[in-house]
Amino acid sequence: MRSAPRPPTPTKGARGKLARFLNVRGDELVLCSGTTFAINLVAYSWALPRLKAGDTILVSRMEHHANIVPWQLVAERTGATIKVAGIREDGTLDLDALHAAMTGDVKLLALTHTSNVLGTVNPAREICREARKRGIVTVIDGSQAVPHRKVDIAAIGCDFYALTGHKMCGPTGTGALWARREHLQAMPPFIGGGEMIKEVSFDGTVFNDPPHKFEAGTPNIAGFVGLGAAVDYLDALGMANVEAREAELLAHATEELDKVEGLRIFGRAPEKAAVVSFLVEGAHAHDLATLLDLEGVAVRSGQHCAHPLLQWYGVAATLRASFAFYNTHDEVDRFVAALQKVRKLLG
Ligand SMILES: *Cc1c(COP(=O)(O)O)cnc(C)c1O
Numbered sequence: 001m002r003s004a005p006r007p008p009t010p011t012k013g014a015r016g017k018l019a020r021f022l023n024v025r026g027d028e029l030v031l032c033s034g035t036t037f038a039i040n041l042v043a044y045s046w047a048l049p050r051l052k053a054g055d056t057i058l059v060s061r062m063e064h065h066a067n068i069v070p071w072q073l074v075a076e077r078t079g080a081t082i083k084v085a086g087i088r089e090d091g092t093l094d095l096d097a098l099h100a101a102m103t104g105d106v107k108l109l110a111l112t113h114t115s116n117v118l119g120t121v122n123p124a125r126e127i128c129r130e131a132r133k134r135g136i137v138t139v140i141d142g143s144q145a146v147p148h149r150k151v152d153i154a155a156i157g158c159d160f161y162a163l164t165g166h167k168m169c170g171p172t173g174t175g176a177l178w179a180r181r182e183h184l185q186a187m188p189p190f191i192g193g194g195e196m197i198k199e200v201s202f203d204g205t206v207f208n209d210p211p212h213k214f215e216a217g218t219p220n221i222a223g224f225v226g227l228g229a230a231v232d233y234l235d236a237l238g239m240a241n242v243e244a245r246e247a248e249l250l251a252h253a254t255e256e257l258d259k260v261e262g263l264r265i266f267g268r269a270p271e272k273a274a275v276v277s278f279l280v281e282g283a284h285a286h287d288l289a290t291l292l293d294l295e296g297v298a299v300r301s302g303q304h305c306a307h308p309l310l311q312w313y314g315v316a317a318t319l320r321a322s323f324a325f326y327n328t329h330d331e332v333d334r335f336v337a338a339l340q341k342v343r344k345l346l347g
Contacts, residue, residue: 011219014228015211021231022161023152024178030211031224034175035143036066038162039110041177041214042139043070045187046160047108053079056105058136060085060093060122061312062115065305067141071110080107087312091118091267098127102134109138113145117304117320118267119250119275121145128157137183143167147324148246148273150239153178165223170230174223177214184210191216242325246274249323249332256336260343266318274323277304280339283346285317291342292319297335 011031019026032038051057057071061084075082083106085098102109109131114121124145128138138158145151147168153161160183165174179187189196189207193216199206207213234242253276257263262281280288289301300320303310310318321335 011221011224014224014231017228017231017235018176021235022146022163022178023154024161025181027209027211028178028181028184030177030179030184030214031219032175032177032215033173033220034164034166035064035141035162036164038160038164038175038177039066039139039141040070041190042160042162042179043074045190045214046137046183047071047074047080048077049188051075051078051080051107054105055080055107056083056103057081058083058085058098058101058106058109060098060111061087062091062093062118062120062306062309063110063112064116064141064143065307066143067110067112067139068308071108081105084308087120087309090269091115091120092269093120093122093127095123095127099130102131102136104134106134106136109136110141111138112141112143113151114142114148114273115267115306115309116144116275117277117306117309117318118269119272119277120267120269121149121271121273123271124156124158132157144273144275147234149243159183165227165230168227168230169233170227171223173220174227179210181210184214187214189213189216193217195219237325245325246323249327249329250274250276252329253321253323253332253336256332257339260336260339262343263339266313266315275320276323277318277320279315279318280343280346283343285319287346288339288342289319291345292335292338295338295342297338299335 015026015029019029085101086094088094113124124140131138139160140158142161142163146163159180161178163176166172196208196213196216197205198208264279266277285301289299292299302317
């Protein structure tokens with residue numbers, strides 16, 4: 001049966017807002033549940049039908065599990081191999097090594113724009129230009145970039161860009177995948193069902209145009225209305241203001257934390273988002289986090305969904321203090337004072 005002409009989808013507003021915010025076309029933006037889904041969509045619809053034994057997927061040492069495990073699943077099923085680009089002690093990518101690793105067998109590069117552990121902001125534009133010269137398709141994980149600075153996806157020149165709504169003041173269960181039009185047209189759908197079709201019969205199905213082809217089922221309408229509101233909010237603040245404010249908080253926090261005896265910071269990239277991963281000599285990360293919590297300070301302790309990165313640094317866990325535009329200088333000071341207090345209890 002041919003489906004009746006539909007009124008504009010309820011997610012149209014959010015799609016348009018997000019597209020303007022990221023400087024891309026709305027019809028190249030697939031709305032989905034977040035970065036994990038977005039990257040899996042690339043893995044199952046783009047990579048799985050194309051890659052074969054002898055091909056290589058290049059990732060970096062600082063990836064979130066969401067940008068590692070889907071590629072391992074693809075590698076297992078296609079016979080492709082995963083190659084890991086190294087980082088330096090300060091948490092920056094070794095760009096010469098990365099470019100040298102872009103050999104003829106590499107078909108795909110999956111790289112985070114900003115590390116959720118180290119804060120490192122990778123020069124995505126330069127890296128994508130090098131990859132493109134060599135015919136390597138690029139997937140950028142923008143989960144931690146979009147909330148903290150102005151991201152112009154068109155200027156980056158990648159093939160795919162993934163983001164997640166709940167990291168950018170939006171509701172959980174929202175996010176998007178931006179993809180070049182030619183990829184969206186060539187890719188088979190990943191999930192089948194309603195909304196993603198034009199016509200269905202038992203002789204066959206005509207799929208809807210992208211991006212709808214990849215948005216089967218009733219959309220998360222409430223969630224995307226919320227994401228649209230989040231984009232309006234960030235837009236009104238101005239991402240340049242968000243970035244400047246967070247840079248100032250990071251500089252202050254780093255200066256103060258460097259005064260704490262025995263404290264080691266993981267990640268000192270010159271281009272860095274406002275997260276500080278650290279350990280204090282002689283104190284377990286989880287113990288410190290628990291004591292800080294009792295002082296009213298919320299930090300995260302653990303592996304931050306980045307086991308391979310922590311393995312490389314040779315530590316079981318770190319603490320991570322994350323700052324955003326709504327934090328204050330005074331909160332940084334109270335955090336450091338609380339840390340000085342509780343480390344004495346453990347030391
Ligand atoms: C949070 C995060 C993800 C995963 O996002 P989900 O919303 O859980 O899909 C991936 N990469 C980075 C860098 C993240 O910070």
